[in-house]
Amino acid sequence: MPAAERELDKVEADLALARGRILHARFLEDRSEDPRELALVDRAARLYRALGDVAGEAEALFWVGCVHQVIRGDAEAAIPLFEQSRKLALQVGDLGIQAEALRHLGIADHAAGRLEGAREHLEESVRLRRRMGFWAGVAADQVGLIYIAAAQGRLDDALALAEEARATAGACGAERIARQIEEARARLRTPGDEDT
Numbered sequence: 570m571p572a573a574e575r576e577l578d579k580v581e582a583d584l585a586l587a588r589g590r591i592l593h594a595r596f597l598e599d600r601s602e603d604p605r606e607l608a609l610v611d612r613a614a615r616l617y618r619a620l621g622d623v624a625g626e627a628e629a630l631f632w633v634g635c636v637h638q639v640i641r642g643d644a645e646a647a648i649p650l651f652e653q654s655r656k657l658a659l660q661v662g663d664l665g666i667q668a669e670a671l672r673h674l675g676i677a678d679h680a681a682g683r684l685e686g687a688r689e690h691l692e693e694s695v696r697l698r699r700r701m702g703f704w705a706g707v708a709a710d711q712v713g714l715i716y717i718a719a720a721q722g723r724l725d726d727a728l729a730l731a732e733e734a735r736a737t738a739g740a741c742g743a744e745r746i747a748r749q750i751e752e753a754r755a756r757l758r759t760p761g762d763e764d765t
Contacts, residue, residue, distance in 0.1 A: 575620060582616035585609045586629050593632065596640055607636045627657035627666045634673060644677040651677070668697040672710055679717060688717050705743035708734045712746065715753040727757050 589609035596602060610632040617625035634650035637643045655670035675690030691710045698706040711734035718727035731754040738747040 578616050578620055579622070579625075582613045582620065582622070582625055582629070585616070586613040586625070586632065589613065589629075589632055593635060593639075602640050606640070607633065610636065623657050624661045624663055624666075627654045627661065627663060630654040630657065631666055631669055631673075634670075638673060638677065644680060648674065648677055664697045664701050665703070668694045668701070668703070668706065671697070672706075672713075675710075675713060679713060684717050684721055688714065688721075691717070704737050704741040705746055708738040708741070708743055708746045708750065711737070712749045712753050715750070715757070719753075719757055724757060728754075731757070 586609070589606050592603045592606040592609070596606070610629050614626055614629035614633055617623075617629055630650050631654040634647040634654060637650065638647035651670040651674050655667055655674070658664075658666035658670065671690045671694035675687045675694065678684070678687035678690060691713050695707050695710045695714070698704075698710065711730050715727050715730045715734065718724070718730060731750060734750045735747065735754075738744075738750055
């Protein structure tokens with residue numbers, strides 16, 4: 570019986586996480602929060618923790634953080650969740666969740682004006698995503714790095730990043746990210762531009 574109960578808890582955790590991720594994707598399309606999402610991913614995290622499933626808990630905590638940061642705009646609540654998610658992902662060698670947590674920590678730093686912290690987080694995410702061969706993710710992180718370089722007054726670095734990101738996105742067919750790169754590049758001021 571205990572083994573059967575554990576197996577059912579694992580199935581429940583997996584299902585709750587999958588449902589939560591679907592609701593998050595729906596939010597990204599229509600920008601309308603479904604209150605079930607937080608309950609689902611939080612339930613998944615608690616079940617994984619009780620099961621001793623470190624990888625599952627790391628992923629679920631990441632999604633709990635996303636609800637707070639992406640949907641509710643509450644970076645203060647999200648940051649410790651991303652940090653814990655990354656710590657657990659490091660324990661099990663999950664490069665994907667480590668990179669995701671780093672990306673979102675970088676986004677939080679950037680929004681708070683902590684540009685150097687944002688840069689470090691995004692550069693580490695890029696390094697991990699390159700190691701995984703996740704080229705669309707590399708290009709997506711580089712979009713953030715372009716804005717950070719520009720905010721730090723490193724225009725040459727920003728332009729070089731834009732060119733590299735454009736090539737990376739083009740090579741892997743990441744059209745949406747390619748559009749984001751062009752938007753970022755268009756915002757860069759070139760020498761001699763006048764403020765309007």
